[in-house]
Amino acid sequence: MAEVLVLAELNPAGGGVRKTTLEALTAARALGEPSAVVIAAPGTAAGIKDALAEYGAATVYVAEAAEVDEFLVAPKAEVLAQLVQEKSPAAVVIPSSPEGKEIAARLAIKIGSGFLTDVTEIAADGTATQVAFAGSVIVHSKVTAGTPIYTLRGNSVTPEPAAAAGAEQAVSVSVSDAAKGAKVTDRVVEQKSSRPELTEAAIVVSGGRGVASAENFSVIEGLADSLGAAVGASRAAVDSGFYPHSFQVGQTGKTVSPQLYVAVGISGAIQHRAGMQTSKTIVAINKDPEAPIFELADFGVIGDLNTVVPQATELITARK
Amino acid sequence: MNIVVLVKQVPDSGSERKMDPADNTVARAAADNVVNEIDEYAIEEALVVKEAQGGEVTVLTVGPDSATDAIRKALSMGADKAVHISDEAIKGSDAVQISAVLAAALGQLEYDLIICGAEATDSQMSVMPALLAERLGLPQLSGARKLTVDGGVAKIERQTDGGYWAVEAPLPAIVSTWDTINEPRYPSFKGIMAAKKKPVETKSLADIGVDASTVGLANATTQVVDFAGRPPKGEGVKVTDEGDGAQKFVDFLAGQKIV
Ligand SMILES: Cc1cc2nc3c(=O)[nH]c(=O)nc-3n(C[C@H](O)[C@H](O)[C@H](O)COP(=O)(O)OP(=O)(O)OC[C@H]3O[C@@H](n4cnc5c(N)ncnc54)[C@H](O)[C@@H]3O)c2cc1C
Ligand SMILES: Cc1cc2nc3c(=O)[nH]c(=O)nc-3n(C[C@H](O)[C@H](O)[C@H](O)COP(=O)(O)OP(=O)(O)OC[C@H]3O[C@@H](n4cnc5c(N)ncnc54)[C@H](O)[C@@H]3O)c2cc1C
Numbered sequence: 001m002a003e004v005l006v007l008a009e010l011n012p013a014g015g016g017v018r019k020t021t022l023e024a025l026t027a028a029r030a031l032g033e034p035s036a037v038v039i040a041a042p043g044t045a046a047g048i049k050d051a052l053a054e055y056g057a058a059t060v061y062v063a064e065a066a067e068v069d070e071f072l073v074a075p076k077a078e079v080l081a082q083l084v085q086e087k088s089p090a091a092v093v094i095p096s097s098p099e100g101k102e103i104a105a106r107l108a109i110k111i112g113s114g115f116l117t118d119v120t121e122i123a124a125d126g127t128a129t130q131v132a133f134a135g136s137v138i139v140h141s142k143v144t145a146g147t148p149i150y151t152l153r154g155n156s157v158t159p160e161p162a163a164a165a166g167a168e169q170a171v172s173v174s175v176s177d178a179a180k181g182a183k184v185t186d187r188v189v190e191q192k193s194s195r196p197e198l199t200e201a202a203i204v205v206s207g208g209r210g211v212a213s214a215e216n217f218s219v220i221e222g223l224a225d226s227l228g229a230a231v232g233a234s235r236a237a238v239d240s241g242f243y244p245h246s247f248q249v250g251q252t253g254k255t256v257s258p259q260l261y262v263a264v265g266i267s268g269a270i271q272h273r274a275g276m277q278t279s280k281t282i283v284a285i286n287k288d289p290e291a292p293i294f295e296l297a298d299f300g301v302i303g304d305l306n307t308v309v310p311q312a313t314e315l316i317t318a319r320k
Numbered sequence: 321m322n323i324v325v326l327v328k329q330v331p332d333s334g335s336e337r338k339m340d341p342a343d344n345t346v347a348r349a350a351a352d353n354v355v356n357e358i359d360e361y362a363i364e365e366a367l368v369v370k371e372a373q374g375g376e377v378t379v380l381t382v383g384p385d386s387a388t389d390a391i392r393k394a395l396s397m398g399a400d401k402a403v404h405i406s407d408e409a410i411k412g413s414d415a416v417q418i419s420a421v422l423a424a425a426l427g428q429l430e431y432d433l434i435i436c437g438a439e440a441t442d443s444q445m446s447v448m449p450a451l452l453a454e455r456l457g458l459p460q461l462s463g464a465r466k467l468t469v470d471g472g473v474a475k476i477e478r479q480t481d482g483g484y485w486a487v488e489a490p491l492p493a494i495v496s497t498w499d500t501i502n503e504p505r506y507p508s509f510k511g512i513m514a515a516k517k518k519p520v521e522t523k524s525l526a527d528i529g530v531d532a533s534t535v536g537l538a539n540a541t542t543q544v545v546d547f548a549g550r551p552p553k554g555e556g557v558k559v560t561d562e563g564d565g566a567q568k569f570v571d572f573l574a575g576q577k578i579v
Contacts, residue, residue, distance in 0.1 A: 072478070072487050073450060073460060073462075074453070074460065098446060098480075101445065101450075102449075102460070102462060103450075105451045105454070106450050106451070106453070108416055109416070109419070113541065114416055114540070114541025115541075117445045117446075118445075131550070132443075132547075133442075134337075135550060136336075136337070136549060136550055137337075137338075137339060137547055137550065138550050139339075139544055139546075139547045140544070140546050140547070141542055141543060141544045142543050142545055143541065143542050144540065144543050146541070178457055181458065181459025181460065181493070182459040182460050182487050182488070183487065183488055183489065184485050184486070184487050185487065186486035187480075187485050187486075188483045188486070189483040190482060190484070191482040191483065192482070197481070199481075227579070245479075245500055246479075246481055246482045246483070251333060251444070252358065252498065252499050260573075260576070260578055269334075270333060270334055271333060271334070274444075281578075282556075285569070289558075294556070297556045297558070298556045299556055299569065300556060300557070300559070301558075301561055301565040301568070301569050302558065302559065302560045302565075303560065304561070307561070307565075307566075308561050308565045308569065309566075311566030311567075312569050312570055314566075315566055315567060316570055316573070316579050319574075319579055
């Protein structure tokens, strides 16, 4: 069976691979036999090999070197290009993070291929599905030059185990001077959250300008915690200083696609929809019956969030 | 400090956007076209650097004739001049091809810094800085929420989940900016008047040495096979809170087996 290279994406907080890697391994099986590629600091692969094998990696290519993390993106693209040249895979699948998309772009130039970003599905014939224009249009597209490269949008494929050998194969790494242009001198975490990661969460509760203050976001957090959900925010809430930017959902924030999205005090501007429209179930709580968010909602409550949300939180907590 | 800002004209993300069924490309001609919103932050950042260090800001765009509106906007904000690559053969090009056109055009310009937006609102690919860095052999400083340029070195804070990475590179380099980096200025009346006299050079593919048979829909590295509107969601349930709104919401969640 044809080999498909899947780039592993590590959990930035440490502790294994991101769920997106398991999704990519699952999606890649439509095209052939997946091999995982680990390009990371020394000592990384040992801790994630089993998970990669469990989700279908017949081979785990281990390219470990301190240098690949010291410079932005370029070294990883270089190593991946080298592997593509050696193995001639049928395709390359990369999780669609900002870094993943940039690796895909550089790889495309290096190997003379086309690439498709943020695909939500890959069919056996290589046709991919993309969601365009704030989720209003579904597009099917194909790579027509070189080895197809796809970046897979998070939460669009359900990871399914399919045990494989996971045979480890070391890859020697030598990063060229050309790839050492942009040096990463520090990695700063400003917000630590005990809640699930926004883009991976099964449930997201977001607050908008209607929440009215930073203090009052505790109402949103309360509902989120009763549901085990991540907290999100609209740009208006972020711009007003109610909640940090890294929680923004929408066109210039995160794209989420959870099982349940609860929009509280959010009007539903097209740029907000762009980040949440593909959520499975959408609930809106808004005092304005004309708010456009209701057009998307499977369930809507017309009411004041300051009464409805705390009551709902209590009811949900009481059910446990 | 000579800076080139890459500006793309896109259909307004706040209005309805459509695909053209004739060739499965974005329906740009009939759209309400604007400067890609995030590019205004790139223009602003270029002006800030120029104001501190001197030099010139050149706008570079690849797009149809209508893209002159985007150029005028950038010039009225304060950019000095513009280069517009316009050629019928470019229509339908994908990201790989557009990067080749931009790279060739950049090869005829002098720059210490290239600044672009972190993402175009039509395609939302966020790949142009990486593509150009690869083609031009330049350091890539992408996704900036902060930029400082000092002594031939550019430093950025690359916006990440829950924080940032500090990344630095010697000039020349390519930087892309998010909408967190600054607050773009509005063109003043004086700026709008001055923009009318600023030089705009229009170039064809031949002028920048790109073979027309390498670009355009027919030669693209990716192809849109078909498209469809997303199926409309079934009519949802809407209740007015009369003291029981929360209970009905929780009942709905229970019905969905969520709680
Ligand atoms: C819905 C949709 C999906 C697409 N999917 C794919 C795909 O999967 N693969 C693919 O190869 N192509 C795809 N394309 C085509 C591709 O996006 C365009 O060819 C585009 O010009 C490439 O850059 P971008 O806008 O995506 O760049 P981005 O990387 O999103 O844009 C970043 C910045 O680059 C600069 N820039 C981009 N284009 C220009 C330009 N023409 N002139 C000047 N500056 C510019 C701007 O500063 C912009 O802010 C898609 C287009 C659409 C509309
Ligand atoms: C280039 C660009 C990029 C953008 N990117 C994003 C993005 O990534 N994400 C994003 O969200 N937006 C984005 N926007 C902004 C977007 O256009 C909207 O301005 C924004 O989404 C509005 O946020 P909001 O719904 O919280 O605020 P508003 O539109 O002000 O809505 C507030 C809502 O709260 C309701 N409300 C008020 N009080 C209460 C109460 N007590 N109880 C119940 N309901 C109440 C109101 O009825 C109203 O519907 C972008 C815009 C541009 C131009």
